Amino acid sequence: MAFSFRRKSAIPGFGLALGYTIAYLGLIVLLPLAALVLRAAEVGPGGLYALVTDPRVLGALRTSFGLALLAAATNAVFGMIVAWVLVRYRFPGRGLVDAAVDLPFALPTAVAGIALAALYAPNGWIGSLFEPYGIRIAFTPLGIYIALVFIGLPFIVRTVQPVIAECDREIEEASATLGANRWQTVFRVILPPLTPALLTGFALAFARGVGEYGSIIFIAGNIPYISEIAPLLIVIKLEEYDYAGATAIATVMLVVAFAILLAINLVQAWSRRRLGHA
Amino acid sequence: MTHRPGRRIFRRAALAAAAILSTIGMSQAQTVLLNVSYDPTRELYRDINKAFNDKLVADRKKPIAVRNSHGGSGAQARAVIDGLDADVVTLALSADIDAIAQRSQRIPANWQSRLPNKSTPFSSTIVFLVRAGNPKAIRDWDDLARPGVQVVTPNPKTSGGARWNYLAAWGFGLKKFGGDEAKVREFVGAIYKNAPTLDTGARGSTVSFAQRGVGDVLIAWENEAYLADLEFGKGKFDIVTPSISIRAETPVSIVDANVDRKGTRELAEAYLRFLWSDQAQAIAARHYYRPARPEAAAKGDLARFATLELLSIDDDFGGWAKAQATHFGDKAIFDQIYSPSR
Numbered sequence: 070m071a072f073s074f075r076r077k078s079a080i081p082g083f084g085l086a087l088g089y090t091i092a093y094l095g096l097i098v099l100l101p102l103a104a105l106v107l108r109a110a111e112v113g114p115g116g117l118y119a120l121v122t123d124p125r126v127l128g129a130l131r132t133s134f135g136l137a138l139l140a141a142a143t144n145a146v147f148g149m150i151v152a153w154v155l156v157r158y159r160f161p162g163r164g165l166v167d168a169a170v171d172l173p174f175a176l177p178t179a180v181a182g183i184a185l186a187a188l189y190a191p192n193g194w195i196g197s198l199f200e201p202y203g204i205r206i207a208f209t210p211l212g213i214y215i216a217l218v219f220i221g222l223p224f225i226v227r228t229v230q231p232v233i234a235e236c237d238r239e240i241e242e243a244s245a246t247l248g249a250n251r252w253q254t255v256f257r258v259i260l261p262p263l264t265p266a267l268l269t270g271f272a273l274a275f276a277r278g279v280g281e282y283g284s285i286i287f288i289a290g291n292i293p294y295i296s297e298i299a300p301l302l303i304v305i306k307l308e309e310y311d312y313a314g315a316t317a318i319a320t321v322m323l324v325v326a327f328a329i330l331l332a333i334n335l336v337q338a339w340s341r342r343r344l345g346h347a
Numbered sequence: 348m349t350h351r352p353g354r355r356i357f358r359r360a361a362l363a364a365a366a367i368l369s370t371i372g373m374s375q376a377q378t379v380l381l382n383v384s385y386d387p388t389r390e391l392y393r394d395i396n397k398a399f400n401d402k403l404v405a406d407r408k409k410p411i412a413v414r415n416s417h418g419g420s421g422a423q424a425r426a427v428i429d430g431l432d433a434d435v436v437t438l439a440l441s442a443d444i445d446a447i448a449q450r451s452q453r454i455p456a457n458w459q460s461r462l463p464n465k466s467t468p469f470s471s472t473i474v475f476l477v478r479a480g481n482p483k484a485i486r487d488w489d490d491l492a493r494p495g496v497q498v499v500t501p502n503p504k505t506s507g508g509a510r511w512n513y514l515a516a517w518g519f520g521l522k523k524f525g526g527d528e529a530k531v532r533e534f535v536g537a538i539y540k541n542a543p544t545l546d547t548g549a550r551g552s553t554v555s556f557a558q559r560g561v562g563d564v565l566i567a568w569e570n571e572a573y574l575a576d577l578e579f580g581k582g583k584f585d586i587v588t589p590s591i592s593i594r595a596e597t598p599v600s601i602v603d604a605n606v607d608r609k610g611t612r613e614l615a616e617a618y619l620r621f622l623w624s625d626q627a628q629a630i631a632a633r634h635y636y637r638p639a640r641p642e643a644a645a646k647g648d649l650a651r652f653a654t655l656e657l658l659s660i661d662d663d664f665g666g667w668a669k670a671q672a673t674h675f676g677d678k679a680i681f682d683q684i685y686s687p688s689r
Contacts, residue, residue, distance in 0.1 A: 125686070192560030208544040208561065287551065290544040291502055293685035304547070305504040308421045309677060310446060 137278030140217030148225030178283030208290030221274030228270035420507035439507030
């Protein structure tokens with residue numbers, strides 16, 4: 070039996086579709102990335118090494134990636150609960166709540182940032198509640214985290230929601246009649262099929278959070294080594310007309326983000342194989 | 348059967364189309380000048396543009412449309428370098444126009460000598476805005492370095508205005524410590540360590556201080572300080588003028604390559620010359636900019652400006668190119684303030 074590159078499909082047009090896919094991805098994704106890397110290459114290996122060992126750059130990268138991961142993890146838990154409630158329960162105003170989930174998508178990020186800064190500032194509605202206890206939210210890393218949780222929420226909800234809708238209630242009932250307790254039902258019956266979708270949402274929220282600028286910049290404080298995000302360092306480099314340095318930081322971010330996204334994908338594939346869910 | 352709605356709708360549509368076409372035709376006949384400026388000049392140029400058109404009409408010339416673009420001064424300069432079709436640039440510091448001249452060659456290197464007052468029709472200076480009654484008793488730059496005082500100022504790496512703030516503080520330090528640079532560094536460092544937030548632009552800092560209640564003192568452009576006073580409530584803030592500050596020169600230039608290609612050189616030059624006219628100088632003073640020709644401004648407007656010692660970027664700091672490299676370059680003095688020293 071001859072090895073076949075593709076499985077037979079009822080619909081023709083494999084060559085055309087693949088050619089289109091490659092051309093489109095190349096034009097829209099790879100070409101700009103190639104330009105980025107090419108520009109970054111101008112700093113040379115020595116310059117790149119100096120850049121990635123610079124404590125300030127490292128501090129900013131740690132802030133951006135660490136807080137993006139933390140915010141995505143927070144959203145994985147609470148976004149999942151939101152998705153569950155929206156699918157499984159019928160209550161007045163459900164449509165409204167469902168629509169509100171998309172707002173962080175639709176809102177221009179700068180507007181979101183200004184609104185959040187106003188809320189969490191020492192004299193804002195929420196910030197003023199914490200101020201007497203010496204807790205500052207706006208202009209600290211905590212503020213960045215809150216902004217990232219805000220913009221990341223819809224990614225989790227929208228990826229998990231359809232999968233929950235697909236799940237049969239009968240399976241949960243079967244699990245209960247077979248003697249599983251509630252926690253067992255949640256962790257061994259409900260969660261496994263949701264895991265791949267949850268990981269996808271997590272990866273999307275994380276990727277968005279790493280590159281986020283507009284909504285953070287107004288609430289971050291932007292103090293070097295403390296509340297400075299990597300995208301701000303890029304803007305600072307551009308401000309100095311150091312295009313090569315700016316693209317070099319961007320390339321470093323890209324490589325780290327790619328590695329993390331790849332790892333998430335591998336975990337996803339592993340969980341699929343192990344749990345036997347497609 | 349006289350009632351024929353379909354026909355009426357058609358006629359209305361045709362009328363609307365004609366109206367739209369005629370406005371497009373009109374706007375095409377009108378010459379458009381693009382003035383690329385920095386952030387806080389919105390209100391100022393709105394008035395100046397109107398006055399310029401009034402003058403054109405009075406001279407029996409066709410009025411033009413002046414479009415204004417505002418943003419951070421450095422970002423605006425980059426946009427022009429990258430091809431934004433500006434006819435004139437009116438930026439926050441000469442270094443940004445120098446950058447356009449150097450990197451895009453769209454402006455000749457000697458641009459600053461083409462107009463009077465080093466091409467600076469009006470300037471500003473750096474003052475303090477404090478909470479009403481001045482509870483922290485802030486009088487001068489030393490008070491900003493005191494422990495327990497929170498200072499709001501934008502990031503000099505991203506904001507042109509913030510570089511003036513920094514240099515004014517530096518100039519005060521130089522006088523106070525008799526030129527001992529190590530002490531001046533420590534002094535300016537203490538001020539920046541008192542900053543709870545470094546916004547990316549001057550407007551951002553004003554909003555943080557005035558609206559969000561952050562900090563005890565805002566280091567700001569004089570015009571911005573007065574504007575904040577008007578905009579965010581009279582009586583909520585006091586303006587404190589330090590003993591020494593800097594003359595914040597905000598120069599202007601035509602973008603030669605762009606006006607020659609578009610054929611707007613004559614108009615663009617007239618527009619810039621108009622900035623020195625009696626009308627424009629009076630408007631500038633009304634908007635709290637210090638006019639190059641004070642004799643043209645209203646006495647009452649001038650009386651609002653406090654007299655203080657003003658340093659000059661060229662005489663006291665050796666020009667922008669030098670100040671930029673020693674203070675704001677990569678790993679230069681400003682970056683060192685924040686690096687964990689040990």
